[in-house]
Amino acid sequence: MGSREREAERDAILRALAPVVDGIAATFGPVCEAVLHDYRRPEKSVVAVAGSVTGRTVGGAMSEIGLRVLARGDEARGELNYVTRTGTGRRVKSSTMVLRDSTGAVFGALCVNVDVTEVDRVQGLLAALAGTAAAGPSQAPVTTFGDDxxxxxxxxxxxxxxxxxxxxxxxxxxxxxxxxxxxxxxxxxxxxxxxxxxxxxxxxxxxxxxxxxxxxxxxxxxxxxxxxx
Incomplete structure (x- = not known):
């Protein structure tokens, strides 16, 4: 496959996934955000986004997590159900699923972020009402999400x-x-x-x-x- 055909294939995959981004966010509601990334443009990798958990916008940059995946190249694997925190302290459960073309080369990712801050608070309240000792949630690493x-x-x-x-x-x-x-x-x-x-x-x-x-x-x-x- 020539480079032009490979780029066309990648563009087609991204176009096909754009409606999936809207569908994921609509299914899980306001606590969910779905982001589609094109790693060919790290500084402007966001090509589609629905939801506002991290405040991403189309044309925004990839996060630290995306950079880590990009650094691994074609050896990168998806990272599922990891927990991080935004700079404002929101606790977020995320999954990053890498996108490959037909040659197996990684060129993007579909990311799902779910704000679980209130879930943690409710768990703590229920534990207190039940009279059981409740250990606080583990301190997840802070991740910088931004369009810059x-x-x-x-x-x-x-x-x-x-x-x-x-x-x-x-x-x-x-x-x-x-x-x-x-x-x-x-x-x-x-x-x-x-x-x-x-x-x-x-x-x-x-x-x-x-x-x-x-x-x-x-x-x-x-x-x-x-x-x-």
Whole structure:
């Protein structure tokens, strides 16, 4: 199959799934959102959306979850019934189902997000009424959902620095490479201009950022040579 035929096939699959997005959201009501993504355009991956759990709109960017799937390429698998939280604290149960063309290549995803915040509250109330000890819901990771890909990249960068409990100048070379490797594994550098954005946030030159990225990809373990300050 030629590239033109493959792109036409992918476009046809997305068109066929657009009504499914509306059907899913209509079936499950206002607590449900369905989002159709075209991974060929990470910065504007949302091609259809119904519902408003995460506030996505057509033309919006993929989330951290989408970037993670994109980074795995054709090895990506669907992720079903995982729980996350929005930046406003809403607890969301989600499923991401990857889309493949007839060659098996991953090119998009159909995502379903269900707001289960009130379900958790009702469970806690019922447990209290029954007199049983109720452990609170586990703290799900916060996921940045937004139409701006820059905010998603910033959130991932902040998460990595926070995990290191350091600013960029405070990281040694091993941890600097680990930061770039971690961002790369999360799909950040699949986004256009991401290297420039990360360089600006870290206060380093674009050339230094590209050097760190190349070193991180070339050396999965620590190496003591050749990184710029």
């Amino acid at each position: 890909i820059d905010s998603v990249v910033d959130a991932l960068l902040d998460e990595h620095l926070r995990r290191q409990d350091q600013t960029w100048p405070g990281l040694d070379r091993t941890r600097r490479l680990a930061l770039f490797r971690g961002l790369d594994e999360r799909g950040v550098f699949a986004v256009r201009r991401a290297v420039e954005q990360v360089a600006a946030r870290l206060g380093i030159s674009r050339a230094s950022a590209y050097h760190y990225l190349a070193q991180a990809r070339a050396t999965p373990t620590d190496s003591s040579e050749g990184a710029p300050p």
